[in-house]
Amino acid sequence: MQKILDRISEEVMQAFAAAGYDEQLGRVTVSNRPDLCEFQCNGAMAGAKRYKMAPIAIATAVAEKLAGSSVFAQADAVAPGFLNLKVKESFLTEYLQGMADADKYGLEEAKDPQTIIIDYGGPNVAKPLHVGHLRSAIIGESIKRIARYMGHKVIGDIHLGDWGLQMGLIITELKERKPELVYFDDSYTGEYPKEAPFTISELEEIYPTASGKSKEDPAYKEKAMEATYKLQNGVRGYRALWDHIIHVSVSDLKKNYANLNVEFDLWKGESSVHDRIPSMVEYMKKEGYAHESEGALVVDVKEDTDTKEIPPCMILKSDGASLYNTTDLATIMERMEMIHPDHIIYVVDKRQELYFEQVFRCARKTKLVKPETKLTFLGFGTMNGKDGKPFKTREGGVMRLERLISDINAEMLTKISTNESISGEEAEQTAKQVALAAVKYGDLSNQASKDYIFDIEKFSSFEGDTGPYILYTIVRIKSILAKYKEQGGSVDGLTLRDAVSPSEKALMLELTKFNTMMEAAYEEIAPHKVCAYIYDLANAFNKFYHETKILSEEDADRKAGWIALLMLTRDVLETCIDLLGFSAPERM
Ligand code: ARG
Numbered sequence: 001m002q003k004i005l006d007r008i009s010e011e012v013m014q015a016f017a018a019a020g021y022d023e024q025l026g027r028v029t030v031s032n033r034p035d036l037c038e039f040q041c042n043g044a045m046a047g048a049k050r051y052k053m054a055p056i057a058i059a060t061a062v063a064e065k066l067a068g069s070s071v072f073a074q075a076d077a078v079a080p081g082f083l084n085l086k087v088k089e090s091f092l093t094e095y096l097q098g099m100a101d102a103d104k105y106g107l108e109e110a111k112d113p114q115t116i117i118i119d120y121g122g123p124n125v126a127k128p129l130h131v132g133h134l135r136s137a138i139i140g141e142s143i144k145r146i147a148r149y150m151g152h153k154v155i156g157d158i159h160l161g162d163w164g165l166q167m168g169l170i171i172t173e174l175k176e177r178k179p180e181l182v183y184f185d186d187s188y189t190g191e192y193p194k195e196a197p198f199t200i201s202e203l204e205e206i207y208p209t210a211s212g213k214s215k216e217d218p219a220y221k222e223k224a225m226e227a228t229y230k231l232q233n234g235v236r237g238y239r240a241l242w243d244h245i246i247h248v249s250v251s252d253l254k255k256n257y258a259n260l261n262v263e264f265d266l267w268k269g270e271s272s273v274h275d276r277i278p279s280m281v282e283y284m285k286k287e288g289y290a291h292e293s294e295g296a297l298v299v300d301v302k303e304d305t306d307t308k309e310i311p312p313c314m315i316l317k318s319d320g321a322s323l324y325n326t327t328d329l330a331t332i333m334e335r336m337e338m339i340h341p342d343h344i345i346y347v348v349d350k351r352q353e354l355y356f357e358q359v360f361r362c363a364r365k366t367k368l369v370k371p372e373t374k375l376t377f378l379g380f381g382t383m384n385g386k387d388g389k390p391f392k393t394r395e396g397g398v399m400r401l402e403r404l405i406s407d408i409n410a411e412m413l414t415k416i417s418t419n420e421s422i423s424g425e426e427a428e429q430t431a432k433q434v435a436l437a438a439v440k441y442g443d444l445s446n447q448a449s450k451d452y453i454f455d456i457e458k459f460s461s462f463e464g465d466t467g468p469y470i471l472y473t474i475v476r477i478k479s480i481l482a483k484y485k486e487q488g489g490s491v492d493g494l495t496l497r498d499a500v501s502p503s504e505k506a507l508m509l510e511l512t513k514f515n516t517m518m519e520a521a522y523e524e525i526a527p528h529k530v531c532a533y534i535y536d537l538a539n540a541f542n543k544f545y546h547e548t549k550i551l552s553e554e555d556a557d558r559k560a561g562w563i564a565l566l567m568l569t570r571d572v573l574e575t576c577i578d579l580l581g582f583s584a585p586e587r588m
Pocket residue numbers: 119121122123124159160161328346348
């Protein structure tokens with residue numbers, strides 16, 4: 001469906017042409033003086049010079065042409081030469097009915113669907129998820145859903161950190177504790193046990209212990225590096241242990257991400273491309289892209305136009321070991337071969353910006369990607385506590401994601417339980433649902449690149465610019481619709497009616513912005529635009545609701561029109577929150 005501004009502009013452009021002026025002057029924008037009008041056109045101001053006329057004369061001529069228009073209730077030429085516009089209620093009804101009847105509320109899917117890979121989540125195996133991983137998961141999931149809704153083919157890949165020194169550290173610590181394990185017996189040739197020799201909680205304790213030891217004890221670190229080397233070079237027992245670590249860790253991660261309503265299509269990791277590295281290195285050397293520098297193998301990526309120093313991209317360390325870069329480049333190579341993406345989007349902490357600049361330049365220079373392949377780094381800011389420092393537990397430790405979520409669930413349960421009609425299982429489910437909305441909306445309503453303060457009291461409030469407020473609005477609509485049905489009303493085949501009050505018209509106008517907003521949210525990779533839209537929409541609805549006695553309305557026709565408007569509002573809100581990755585309960 002045509003966007004509302006395009007539809008309205010078309011009308012004004014025709015009037016410009018009919019009055020003898022360039023129709024391009026007829027572009028309309030949303031009014032910046034909502035007290036005076038809904039839309040405005042400044043074309044006469046721009047045309048004044050060209051036609052050597054007073055702008056007001058042009059505006060007046062155009063306004064005259066608009067007099068009989070089926071679109072505008074009001075088209076006034078005002079000094080010094082603006083066109084102030086208000087649309088007709090009937091035009092609005094027709095536009096919205098078209099939206100209600102169309103697929104995806106009139107959003108036009110991409111004409112040229114792209115294959116997009118979104119690299120997000122990025123947890124490190126065997127390290128507990130902490131709040132830093134929350135942002136990548138929340139933002140990445142939303143971007144994925146938005147792009148999919150626009151009709152693109154989108155693949156989400158978790159890109160596990162599963163191949164570096166942390167794996168060697170875990171293996172080393174296991175060996176210290178249980179040297180008798182068969183995995184450490186070089187002469188063993190039989191099959192290894194199916195059962196892992198540790199649980200997830202042990203694993204999560206082993207890693208920090210090992211990491212702490214290696215920082216203090218160089219000999220221990222040496223051992224861990226050697227274990228990493230042995231693992232990466234295929235020592236059987238180490239590979240078998242690694243399989244266990246991955247398995248135990250991934251089942252735990254799946255559970256955690258499922259609680260967040262986050263789903264990945266691919267569970268690949270740094271390790272997945274290990275076998276590609278030798279041929280990639282060979283290729284980079286043969287084509288003359290890579291050269292040796294102080295024993296290491298590097299690709300220069302600096303450019304003449306650089307204003308800051310961009311160091312070379314290191315492909316292999318002097319001991320021949322691969323790095324974070326190496327696996328990222330090999331992953332790009334694999335993705336290009338297997339998935340042929342048009343676009344890869346990385347949702348990673350913005351502190352990795354320089355790193356990704358190097359990787360992208362290197363990928364382009366070495367022709368791992370096509371010139372037209374888009375590579376985007378979407379760096380997100382830090383989630384801070386109320387003290388403005390990175391979010392911590394009350395005791396000052398790293399906040400584990402599980403703990404954070406369970407704290408919020410508990411707080412929300414207390415809140416929900418004040419509503420006496422909800423109890424037991426339902427209360428718990430609802431609390432979880434509302435808590436997730438609080439956390440996700442609290443995050444997504446900020447521009448991703450900015451730091452923000454994680455203020456759970458604010459986020460979980462039922463009032464203001466919050467997830468629970470949006471849910472509350474949806475629940476309110478659902479409850480009116482349920483009562484309407486109880487009164488014997490039918491919701492089938494209802495159509496919209498012309499607005500009879502300013503607040504109703506304002507709600508309708510807000511609804512018409514859906515497709516425009518969605519296109520912008522996709523183009524700019526900006527879920528916060530969805531949040532801003534539903535906040536405005538929820539406000540417009542609540543204003544209408546407070547001023548209108550919907551259920552006691554005597555005029556059946558008018559009431560039916562309102563019910564249709566409520567259903568459309570509910571559907572648009574629910575579609576939007578689904579794109580943000582949460583959902584609304586039936587009541588709260
Ligand atoms: N595991 C990494 C980290 O914790 C994030 C991975 C981001 N994705 C990537 N392709 N490098 O920092």
